Amino acid sequence: KGITAEINGKKMGIGNSSLLRDIGIDYEERGESGKIFLSIDGRVEGVFTLSDVLKDDSADALFKLRELGIHEIVMLTGDSQDNAASISAKLDLDSLISEATPEDKMKAVESAIDSGKLTAFVGDGINDAPVIARADVGIAMGASGADATIETADVVLSNDSLSKVARAIEISRFTNTTAIQNIVMSIGIKILFVTLGTLGLMNMWGAVFADVGVTLLAVLNSLRLLGE
Known part of the structure; x- marks a missing residue:
């Protein structure tokens, strides 16, 4: 959700809209999707708009995975439903879970494992480390991945190209x-x-x-x- 701290006697917070609700700030703005809010002493003082950029080789990488017999590809993301659905449609994913916390990602992977499926999880953020450790095969991005994620992963890609996942399987x-x-x-x-x-x-x-x-x-x- 974000983080809060007290700096020079001021209560500050930076995070998504859920964090604002947790610290008791009533703030509404159209199009909150992908936005990070900066609050100072109970007031929103800044808004940052963030969005992920789809990697150039994403479509080709997923096509290669399906050629290798990977039957179900699911996106687990903390991004908003609108953004996640847009990317999912472009990549023709089997399903997606949006606005997911690290706990939600863990539950999704554990549910797949409990149903008898073999799972592989690809991630780069520090909040992906627990899920990477839980999956049957954890894969981390070597260039942009957090240290905790890289140390936990079974496979570390030399760069951030998703096509390397299919190559590693081959x-x-x-x-x-x-x-x-x-x-x-x-x-x-x-x-x-x-x-x-x-x-x-x-x-x-x-x-x-x-x-x-x-x-x-x-x-x-x-x-x-x-x-x-």
Whole structure:
């Protein structure tokens, strides 16, 4: 909502309209959406209009996520309903929760987890840190993210490009596939050579290959990750 303090004997507050109501200031202005109010001794002395700018790669990033099989994309924002609905319509999001406090975001993620869904949360603000910690995968923006958010996240993007989220998923899936290939190959070859050795069809050189050779093959297969 905002913050209050006493400075030089004056009671000051800066925050949204909810903060004004909490400290007992009756103030109404048309189009309060996205506005921050400065109050001094119970009077509104300043109004700041703020708005988020849609990132250039947002639409492409969400398109790539859907191509990767991400079926439900939800926006959780503390912004007003009007602004949130406008952005949601532009990006064709599945749903949104606007004017959300950090507690509201946490409840939304916990509700998804309780329903059996795997969740990933992307954020950069300090109030996103608890939600990032609660989600199955927490992703923080590395350039503009708050320190607490970066320290809590499982994945930290090197910049603020949302397309990096899809890229991170692609790399993680390729890494997982490569690891499975190495495990299957290593165990399969060893079982084959042990069987041949038991039947007397394999010599010492075969045993060396089954050990050192398989390790080298696994390393060479893993080097493909450098091309991703």
